[in-house]
Amino acid sequence: MFRVTTSLSMLVLLGACGATLPPQELVDARKAYERASKGMSAQLAPAQLDTAKQALDKAERSFEDEGVDPPTPDLAYIAERKAMIAEAAAGKVAAERDADKADKMFKDAQLDGLDKAKSDLNRERQAGEKTKAELENEKKALSAEKVARAEAERKAAAAMASLAEVAKVKEEARGMVITLSGAVLFATGKYELLPIARDKLDEVAKALIDQGYKGILVEGHTDSKGKASDNETLSLKRAESVRTYLVSRGIPSEKIRATGLGSSRSIADNGTPDGRANNRRVEIIVEPLK
Amino acid sequence: MVRKLALRMLWVGLIAASGAACGGAAVPQETLTAAQAAAKGAEVGGANEDPKAQLHLKLANEQIEKAKKLIADGENEEAARVVDRAQADADLALALAQQAKALRDAKDADEQLGKLKKKLNQ
Numbered sequence: 464m465f466r467v468t469t470s471l472s473m474l475v476l477l478g479a480c481g482a483t484l485p486p487q488e489l490v491d492a493r494k495a496y497e498r499a500s501k502g503m504s505a506q507l508a509p510a511q512l513d514t515a516k517q518a519l520d521k522a523e524r525s526f527e528d529e530g531v532d533p534p535t536p537d538l539a540y541i542a543e544r545k546a547m548i549a550e551a552a553a554g555k556v557a558a559e560r561d562a563d564k565a566d567k568m569f570k571d572a573q574l575d576g577l578d579k580a581k582s583d584l585n586r587e588r589q590a591g592e593k594t595k596a597e598l599e600n601e602k603k604a605l606s607a608e609k610v611a612r613a614e615a616e617r618k619a620a621a622a623m624a625s626l627a628e629v630a631k632v633k634e635e636a637r638g639m640v641i642t643l644s645g646a647v648l649f650a651t652g653k654y655e656l657l658p659i660a661r662d663k664l665d666e667v668a669k670a671l672i673d674q675g676y677k678g679i680l681v682e683g684h685t686d687s688k689g690k691a692s693d694n695e696t697l698s699l700k701r702a703e704s705v706r707t708y709l710v711s712r713g714i715p716s717e718k719i720r721a722t723g724l725g726s727s728r729s730i731a732d733n734g735t736p737d738g739r740a741n742n743r744r745v746e747i748i749v750e751p752l753k
Numbered sequence: 754m755v756r757k758l759a760l761r762m763l764w765v766g767l768i769a770a771s772g773a774a775c776g777g778a779a780v781p782q783e784t785l786t787a788a789q790a791a792a793k794g795a796e797v798g799g800a801n802e803d804p805k806a807q808l809h810l811k812l813a814n815e816q817i818e819k820a821k822k823l824i825a826d827g828e829n830e831e832a833a834r835v836v837d838r839a840q841a842d843a844d845l846a847l848a849l850a851q852q853a854k855a856l857r858d859a860k861d862a863d864e865q866l867g868k869l870k871k872k873l874n875q
Contacts, residue, residue, distance in 0.1 A: 537834040544809075544841035551848035558855035565862035569869055576873045 486531045488539035492519055495546035499553075508552035515549045518542035615673060622670035629663045638676075638750040641667060645685070645701070645743030654700035656708060664705065667747060668712035679719040680748040681706045686739035687726040699723025705745050780824055781833035788817055788836050791843035799850040806849035813842035 485493075496519050504512040522538035529535050626632055631642040648660040656664070671679065683698030683705075702721035710716045732738030792813045800806040816839035823832035 533831075534834055537838055540838050541841040544845045548845050548848040551845070551852040555848070555852040555855040558852065558859040562855065562859040562862045565859065565866045569862065569866045572866065572869050572873060576869070579873070 483526075483530050485526055486536045486539060488536040488543065489522055489526055492522055492539040492543035492546065495543045495550075499546040499549045502550060503553040503557055504549040506553075507556040508549050511545070511549035511552045515542065515545035518545040619670070619673040622666075622673050625666050626670040629666045635748075638748050639674075641747040641749070643667075643705075643745045643747070644740070645745065646740060648705070648745060649701055652697070654697060654704050656704050661708065664708050665712060668709050668714060671709070671747075671749065672713050674749060675752050676718070677750045677752050679709070679714060680750065681709070681719065681721040682728075682746040682748065683721070683723045684728060684730075684742060684744050684746065685726050686742040687729065687733040688739065691725055695723050695725035697723070698725050701745060705747070709747075777827070778830040778833060780829050781820070781836050784833065784836045784840065785817070785820055785824070788813065788820075788840040788843055791840055791847070792817060795843050795846035795850060798847045799854055800846040803850055803853035806846045806853060809842045809846040809849065813839045813846060816842065 496515055499512055499515060518538070519542040522535060522542045525535040525538050623632070626641065629643075633640050633642075643660075643663060647663060648656060650657065681702045683700070683702030685694040685698050687694075699722065702723050706719055706721040709719060726733070726742065729738075729742045730744075731741035733742060792810060795806065795810050795813070800810040816835050820832045820835040820839060823829070823835060
């Protein structure tokens with residue numbers, strides 16, 4: 464009797480609507496399956512997606528046979544869950560892949576970091592060894608330089624000692640002044656060097672070569688006898704003779720110059736023979752390095 | 754006449770006996786046990802640590818309780834359908850819990866990688 468009533472009710476409904484509407488559970492199940500099949504499940508969880516499809520088909524068949532009556536809503540409810548399970552399974556696989564990828568990158572980065580640390584260490588070690596070798600070389604060079612300097616100083620001191628024997632040497636504000644008597648360098652009224660003058664100038668040149676200096680000035684001086692202009696000319700020519708000779712003995716020409724001062728800077732009394740003899744002279748001024 | 758009556762009574766008796774023996778549908782004890790085990794498995798699998806998984810675990814447990822009542826009331830056929838629903842929810846709760854755990858692990862791995870890269874670049 465109940466079944467007859469239900470069937471009659473369905474016929475009335477069909478007559479009114481044209482077709483039976485599916486239960487909400489089936490609507491939800493269809494949507495869930497569609498979403499799962501369009502997502503990652505087809506690739507990452509095909510077995511679960513297939514199970515979901517079978518469950519949905521079963522619910523659809525039940526709907527065709529039984530309409531909205533049980534077990535259609537229950538089967539649709541289960542089908543919806545199966546589709547959701549397929550989605551969750553695919554999500555799990557994707558997350559596991561991401562984690563594996565990150566783990567691999569982590570290990571690679573660790574290895575890269577280790578390699579970098581190793582190469583840094585090697586580089587530092589090599590740099591340390593290089594520095595050690597450089598220090599040794601510098602030490603050797605310094606030691607050699609010290610020896611060379613001591614030798615140069617010894618030579619210079621020896622040369623100055625020799626020079627002191629042939630000329631008067633004194634320190635003034637303008638530099639070291641080496642005074643050579645005109646009598647030993649030139650004949651009276653001449654400006655060519657006497658043979659003995661060459662020996663003395665050789666000593667001077669030897670002493671100067673080992674000295675550090677900014678420049679050398681050769682000054683010619685005369686006594687006050689005769690015309691001043693003649694004296695100036697003679698003093699200049701004598702100074703130039705000395706300059707030329709010193710250049711020939713190795714003093715750089717650009718560092719040595721000559722000037723004639725005549726009797727303008729007398730150092731002794733021109734009224735006596737001894738005084739005049741002292742005034743006739745050549746002064747070599749060695750200008751010090753600043 | 755008496756014989757006819759006796760025969761009718763026998764039929765009625767047989768029908769009544771068969772009804773008592775089967776009770777309509779059978780008690781869905783096996784599927785109920787399976788659904789209970791699945792719910793327990795989902796719980797152990799971390800369903801309570803993820804809101805969506807927790808929701809479906811709750812649905813599964815509620816349906817298990819409902820099925821038990823239906824069985825007690827002799828509504829075995831409906832109980833069987835409710836048990837099937839419970840099983841589906843328990844399975845879904847476990848799948849969601851596993852997905853959530855995999856996502857957490859992936860996030861952790863990514864964070865560790867980020868920290869290492871930052872450290873190496875210092």
